[in-house]
Amino acid sequence: MFENRVFNFSAGPSMLPETVLEQAQKELLNYQGSGMSILEMSHRSKVYDAVIVAAEAELRRVMNIPENYKVLFLQGGATLQFAAVAMNLMTKNGKADYIVTGSFSKKAAKEAKKYGDVHIAGSTESENFCRIPRQSELDLRPDADYVHICFNNTIYGTHWDYIPETGNVPLVADMSSCILSEEVDVSKFGLIYAGAQKNMAPAGLTIVIVREDLIGNAMPTTPVVMDYKELADANSMYNTPPTFPIYIAKLVCEWIASIGGIKALNVINVRKAKALYDFLDGSKLFKNTVSPESRSLMNVTFKTGDEALDAKFVKEAAEVGLLTLKGHRAVGGMRASIYNAVPEEGVMKLIEFMKEFEQAN
Numbered sequence: 001m002f003e004n005r006v007f008n009f010s011a012g013p014s015m016l017p018e019t020v021l022e023q024a025q026k027e028l029l030n031y032q033g034s035g036m037s038i039l040e041m042s043h044r045s046k047v048y049d050a051v052i053v054a055a056e057a058e059l060r061r062v063m064n065i066p067e068n069y070k071v072l073f074l075q076g077g078a079t080l081q082f083a084a085v086a087m088n089l090m091t092k093n094g095k096a097d098y099i100v101t102g103s104f105s106k107k108a109a110k111e112a113k114k115y116g117d118v119h120i121a122g123s124t125e126s127e128n129f130c131r132i133p134r135q136s137e138l139d140l141r142p143d144a145d146y147v148h149i150c151f152n153n154t155i156y157g158t159h160w161d162y163i164p165e166t167g168n169v170p171l172v173a174d175m176s177s178c179i180l181s182e183e184v185d186v187s188k189f190g191l192i193y194a195g196a197q198k199n200m201a202p203a204g205l206t207i208v209i210v211r212e213d214l215i216g217n218a219m220p221t222t223p224v225v226m227d228y229k230e231l232a233d234a235n236s237m238y239n240t241p242p243t244f245p246i247y248i249a250k251l252v253c254e255w256i257a258s259i260g261g262i263k264a265l266n267v268i269n270v271r272k273a274k275a276l277y278d279f280l281d282g283s284k285l286f287k288n289t290v291s292p293e294s295r296s297l298m299n300v301t302f303k304t305g306d307e308a309l310d311a312k313f314v315k316e317a318a319e320v321g322l323l324t325l326k327g328h329r330a331v332g333g334m335r336a337s338i339y340n341a342v343p344e345e346g347v348m349k350l351i352e353f354m355k356e357f358e359q360a361n
């Protein structure tokens with residue numbers, strides 16, 4: 001590891017692979033003989049066109065995205081998609097079903113309500129979002145225009161351990177905090193979106209992967225930069241796309257391919273998460289309160305049950321180079337976000353430190 005770099009467990013923006021940062025640094029002042037940086041380059045230049053075309057090709061390759069899906073590179077974050085999904089898709093019957101499993105899915109449902117009839121088809125809020133509802137608990141409407149889920153709940157540390165059956169109703173998933181961490185059968189979804197700053201690129205880029213037949217029915221009031229048809233027809237260049245984050249996303253996808261693809265990366269992710277959960281399950285001090293089947297590979301939450309002790313842990317961990325372990329304010333305690341780019345060594349070091357802290361306290 002590069003000298004003086006810490007293990008950063010931030011939920012996002014978060015760590016990027018060191019080799020990616022090094023390559024970006026090497027290419028920064030003079031990108032491939034162009035005499036300029038990607039940061040300074042027209043998005044309509046030939047040189048940049050090759051970058052965005054390669055970014056899409058690499059993403060399609062690592063995620064195995066079928067031909068009949070469009071890939072869009074956008075701005076506005078996952079939060080803008082809360083509205084964009086509704087404005088583009090809630091237009092047949094004006095109805096959509098939302099399954100609420102945490103803060104972001106709740107926000108998504110609230111935003112969509114502005115545009116149509118939103119039904120909460122399942123929620124685990126009364127249980128503090130400690131688990132993902134089972135299929136049998138879902139109250140889905142057959143005439144909904146889509147069903148929305150948040151596949152990985154960044155704040156609560158839960159993850160869908162199955163893909164809900166929605167019949168002919170398209171499934172829409174917010175995958176901001178788990179995209180590229182596990183193999184996903186894209187064909188099971190009508191639309192996948194993700195803010196890139198968790199597992200893919202720096203902040204500023206949002207990815208939308210949408211089945212072609214769902215494009216072209218946006219509400220007439222949809223802003224042009226949110227209209228999937230306008231964006232797809234312009235190959236994400238209706239206006240200026242987030243050029244530098246798209247370039248980093250390309251490098252990240254190349255890095256994933258170079259280490260054996262998402263499948264190989266997932267083996268490491270499972271190993272990292274298992275080591276941490278195994279430690280938590282055996283610990284007398286730290287507790288994880290998520291139902292075992294719903295545990296996230298990417299965001300691991302834990303508490304001591306004593307707020308002062310939690311604060312002491314976060315402070316002392318930072319002193320030994322384990323940073324950003326404070327839990328989200330909605331949950332308290334600690335959260336270790338162990339995205340793709342967090343090295344296994346960092347997770348092992350965290351576990352060692354937790355052991356020492358447990359003994360000392």
Ligand SMILES: *Cc1c(COP(=O)(O)O)cnc(C)c1O
Nearest residue numbers: 077078079104154174176177195
């Ligand atoms: C971070 C996050 C968001 C919000 O993303 P922005 O890009 O900040 O809008 C939404 N959903 C999930 C699951 C997230 O992790």
